Amino acid sequence: MKPPEAAASAxxxxxxxAPPPVLEARGVSKHFxxxxxxxxxxxxxxxxxxxxxxxENGAGKSTLxxxxxxxxxxxxxxxxxxxxxxxxxxxxxxxxAGISTIYQEVNxxxxxxxxxxxxxxxxxxxxxxxxxxxxxxxxxxxxxxxFGVRVDPRRPLHxxxxxxxxxxxxxxxxxxxxxxxxxxxxxxxxxxxxxxxLFGVIADxxxxxxxxxxxxxxxxxxxxxxxxVTVLRDGRHIHTGDLAELDRMQLVSMMLGREITEVRxxxxxxxxxxxxxxxxxxxxxxEGLARRHQxxxxxxxxxxxxxxxxxxxxxxxxxxxxxxxAGALTLDAGKISIDGSVQRRHSSASAIRAGISLLPEDRKAxxxxxGLSVRENIVLAALPxxxxxxxxxxxxxxxxxxxxxxxLRIKASSPEQKVGExxxxxxxxxxxxxxxxxxxxxxxxxxxxxxxxxxxxAEVQALIDELAxxxxxxxxxxxxxxxLIEGADRILVLRSGASAGELTGDQVTEGALLEAxxxxxxxxxxxxxxENAGEEAAR
Amino acid sequence: xTTTQPAATAERxxxxxxxxxxxxxxGVYAAVATLLVFNAFFTEHFLTVDNLRTQLIQxxxxxxxxxxxxxxxxxxxxxxxxxxxxALSAALLPLYLGYGLVPALFIALxxxxxxxxxxxxxxxxxxxxxxxxxxxxxxxxxxxxxxVADGQLKQITNPDVLALGTGSFLGVPLVVLIAGVLTLxxxxxxxxxxxxxxxxxxxxxxxxxxxxxxPVKRVLTGVxxxxxxxxxxxxxxxxxxxxxxxxxSLGNLMELSAITAVVVGGTPLSGGSIRVLGTVxxxxxxxxxxxxxxxxxxxxxxxxxxxxxxxxxxxxxxRERRSR
Numbered sequence: 001m002k003p004p005e006a007a008a009s010a011x012x013x014x015x016x017x018a019p020p021p022v023l024e025a026r027g028v029s030k031h032f033x034x035x036x037x038x039x040x041x042x043x044x045x046x047x048x049x050x051x052x053x054x055x056e057n058g059a060g061k062s063t064l065x066x067x068x069x070x071x072x073x074x075x076x077x078x079x080x081x082x083x084x085x086x087x088x089x090x091x092x093x094x095x096x097a098g099i100s101t102i103y104q105e106v107n108x109x110x111x112x113x114x115x116x117x118x119x120x121x122x123x124x125x126x127x128x129x130x131x132x133x134x135x136x137x138x139x140x141x142x143x144x145x146x147f148g149v150r151v152d153p154r155r156p157l158h159x160x161x162x163x164x165x166x167x168x169x170x171x172x173x174x175x176x177x178x179x180x181x182x183x184x185x186x187x188x189x190x191x192x193x194x195x196x197x198l199f200g201v202i203a204d205x206x207x208x209x210x211x212x213x214x215x216x217x218x219x220x221x222x223x224x225x226x227x228x229v230t231v232l233r234d235g236r237h238i239h240t241g242d243l244a245e246l247d248r249m250q251l252v253s254m255m256l257g258r259e260i261t262e263v264r265x266x267x268x269x270x271x272x273x274x275x276x277x278x279x280x281x282x283x284x285x286x287e288g289l290a291r292r293h294q295x296x297x298x299x300x301x302x303x304x305x306x307x308x309x310x311x312x313x314x315x316x317x318x319x320x321x322x323x324x325x326a327g328a329l330t331l332d333a334g335k336i337s338i339d340g341s342v343q344r345r346h347s348s349a350s351a352i353r354a355g356i357s358l359l360p361e362d363r364k365a366x367x368x369x370x371g372l373s374v375r376e377n378i379v380l381a382a383l384p385x386x387x388x389x390x391x392x393x394x395x396x397x398x399x400x401x402x403x404x405x406x407x408l409r410i411k412a413s414s415p416e417q418k419v420g421e422x423x424x425x426x427x428x429x430x431x432x433x434x435x436x437x438x439x440x441x442x443x444x445x446x447x448x449x450x451x452x453x454x455x456x457x458a459e460v461q462a463l464i465d466e467l468a469x470x471x472x473x474x475x476x477x478x479x480x481x482x483x484l485i486e487g488a489d490r491i492l493v494l495r496s497g498a499s500a501g502e503l504t505g506d507q508v509t510e511g512a513l514l515e516a517x518x519x520x521x522x523x524x525x526x527x528x529x530x531e532n533a534g535e536e537a538a539r
Numbered sequence: 540x541t542t543t544q545p546a547a548t549a550e551r552x553x554x555x556x557x558x559x560x561x562x563x564x565x566g567v568y569a570a571v572a573t574l575l576v577f578n579a580f581f582t583e584h585f586l587t588v589d590n591l592r593t594q595l596i597q598x599x600x601x602x603x604x605x606x607x608x609x610x611x612x613x614x615x616x617x618x619x620x621x622x623x624x625x626a627l628s629a630a631l632l633p634l635y636l637g638y639g640l641v642p643a644l645f646i647a648l649x650x651x652x653x654x655x656x657x658x659x660x661x662x663x664x665x666x667x668x669x670x671x672x673x674x675x676x677x678x679x680x681x682x683x684x685x686x687v688a689d690g691q692l693k694q695i696t697n698p699d700v701l702a703l704g705t706g707s708f709l710g711v712p713l714v715v716l717i718a719g720v721l722t723l724x725x726x727x728x729x730x731x732x733x734x735x736x737x738x739x740x741x742x743x744x745x746x747x748x749x750x751x752x753x754p755v756k757r758v759l760t761g762v763x764x765x766x767x768x769x770x771x772x773x774x775x776x777x778x779x780x781x782x783x784x785x786x787x788s789l790g791n792l793m794e795l796s797a798i799t800a801v802v803v804g805g806t807p808l809s810g811g812s813i814r815v816l817g818t819v820x821x822x823x824x825x826x827x828x829x830x831x832x833x834x835x836x837x838x839x840x841x842x843x844x845x846x847x848x849x850x851x852x853x854x855x856x857x858r859e860r861r862s863r
Contacts, residue, residue, distance in 0.1 A: 434751065
């Protein structure tokens with residue numbers, strides 16, 4: 001770990017005498033109930049640089065941005081703007097001080113005109129102190145022209161495409177005399193042409209001496225536009241330095257917290273070390289799954305008795321793939337077949353009927369119904385099967401609930417306790433029970449052990465192993481490298497919504513996975529994976 | 540995850556004082572009981588069979604509408620069009636009495652189902668917000684009713700219909716009996732049927748329900764249809780009671796009375812929980828409160844203010860329930 005001061009002086013060395021950094025956070029901490037989001041994090045931003053801020057989920061990127069832009073007040077540490085200590089009570093104060101933010105999701109007023117959005121809160125006035133619409137519209141048009149957006153500025157914002165809206169947000173951010181522009185995943189909804197325009201704008205900003213904080217998961221973009229990088233992990237500062245001095249592999253291993261030189265394999269998780277007996281005929285076959293901005297022709301096969309790991313960094317399309325397989329995401333193209341029969345209707349209900357179950361990533365938003373009891377949450381998806389003439393059999397419910405509470409060791413005061421009162425691990429087990437009681441053929445697990453305690457984590461991992469041994473086909477998504485390596489028989493690596501390689505057999509190691517994630521040489525296609533590779537080439 | 544607690548605290552947390560929890564659960568029943576006891580001592584001729592009979596007959600239509608409203612509110616929705624559905628069924632009833640009682644009742648109830656189907660489709664398929672979707676028929680439904688009835692108040696002379704309003708079975712007025720049976724039926728529906736459990740789950744977490752393969756659109760539409768049918772039934776009974784079909788004023792402000800009953804009964808507006816018996820108690824509480832104040836020669840305005848206080852208390856208590 002390099003001390004931040006050293007990095008700062010290195011970057012400042014180009015000019016002399018060294019001016020203070022335009023924005024600086026010193027030893028910033030932020031706690032939320034039960035979570036340390038930022039722990040003594042320092043961050044310096046020089047005038048005119050484009051600074052990448054990277055890290056996986058829970059690294060603290062969003063919290064740091066929110067501290068810098070006045071959304072959160074830090075619990076400890078200080079913020080300095082051009083050397084002066086500042087305290088932002090509200091986001092507005094940060095904006096006044098010259099820090100503009102473009103959020104991942106556009107935060108403009110959809111029903112107001114494009115020009116009103118650009119000038120919201122600082123509209124040009126005429127001599128009656130009323131908004132000078134002609135001037136505002138012509139200025140907005142001129143401004144947007146520089147961003148490659150040629151639209152009538154009187155149009156309501158919502159009639160524009162998402163990419164164009166993003167550009168309007170950018171134009172607004174830049175035109176408020178910003179010294180610092182924070183961009184949070186700015187390209188996630190942009191077309192390639194719009195991305196080029198964005199990069200052009202960033203180059204202009206650099207020439208004007210405006211600093212940019214650039215948050216993205218897309219390695220290509222980072223290396224194209226960023227000068228320096230700061231890596232966060234688990235709320236701590238890991239590294240700050242020139243991006244050109246790091247290769248992708250080093251960057252990824254810093255983000256994930258793995259040492260490249262020391263790739264261990266000693267059973268940290270509760271998976272057994274042996275592979276599973278995999279049948280040769282796939283139970284699930286997906287071909288060319290595509291969806292705008294998210295999936296770009298993903299194909300995969302899943303065999304009974306196998307755990308297929310889905311690797312990839314944040315935003316690579318792992319969750320989207322799982323959701324698409326479970327019928328919960330509409331696709332622009334692609335074919336999914338189960339046991340050889342092509343799925344015609346694409347809905348959660350039909351996927352469940354065909355034997356596919358998805359344990360969603362966001363347990364709270366998409367999984368549990370917090371106000372209902374453990375029993376009701378477990379039987380939720382199975383209700384029609386437990387009913388006769390629309391009346392639910394309490395006896396059959398209780399039997400199933402008893403079996404699964406025992407088998408998964410769900411700790412609750414009774415089956416009637418509300419799920420919202422349980423710990424995260426027990427909530428997760430309740431959801432697993434919900435899916436297992438449907439006796440699925442294919443189980444899609446999206447981050448099954450995230451945010452649950454160590455004991456529950458080990459139990460869930462052992463369960464995944466057991467289920468595969470019983471002949472279930474399991475798709476495992478995990479940001480935990482060890483979990484993926486030790487849990488999966490084979491790993492499909494995704495990047496930008498497309499398959500970027502596959503690791504099988506002896507290739508399933510941390511080193512190979514890190515390399516594939518970092519986009520070095522994708523793992524060589526082997527016999528048995530030629531299907532996927534062939535389709536890759538055909539596209 | 541903010542819900543993460545140590546596994547050891549799987550027991551229901553007792554740190555919160557028990558009084559609010561108790562009050563959330565039984566407050567509305569206690570309030571009804573308190574009111575009855577108060578009247579037993581301080582109000583003359585209150586706890587008489589005649590008076591209680593009158594109170595129950597008056598509250599029955601509200602209870603029937605509120606049962607449907609409770610289902611809708613359980614899905615995080617609201618139905619403003621119940622009063623118009625009552626008016627529409629009242630307007631249609633006399634037109635078809637020539638074909639006999641059963642066809643006329645069927646047509647009137649069908650009108651309620653149609654109103655509900657439109658509401659449900661707007662909410663679940665088109666994706667409008669319930670308050671806006673049902674506002675359309677809140678306004679338009681009564682208009683249709685007036686067109687159907689030619690804008691006129693029609694006397695009802697059919698003895699079968701009149702018997703619905705005045706008849707009784709084993710001393711219990713038919714209207715009250717119907718409301719009672721429906722209460723049990725809806726309670727059973729919510730507690731024991733696939734449909735009822737799906738309604739509650741959709742209200743509790745719609746995206747989780749959808750991912751679990753529940754037929755979200757069908758269930759939502761069904762809930763609004765049920766609410767419409769119950770409102771139409773209330774319209775028929777109220778018409779029978781009035782001995783006249785009055786589409787211009789029947790069911791005015793009924794949506795507010797029904798929502799009040801549901802909320803006072805402890806069903807949270809945020810969905811995911813339906814208290815059927817609580818809803819009945821909520822309707823009773825408002826009815827008895829007004830009756831008590833009127834019997835003590837206080838003006839209507841006092842009753843309205845007292846009701847306002849009850850509503851605020853109920854919403855406050857429900858909010859506590861939510862934040863737990």
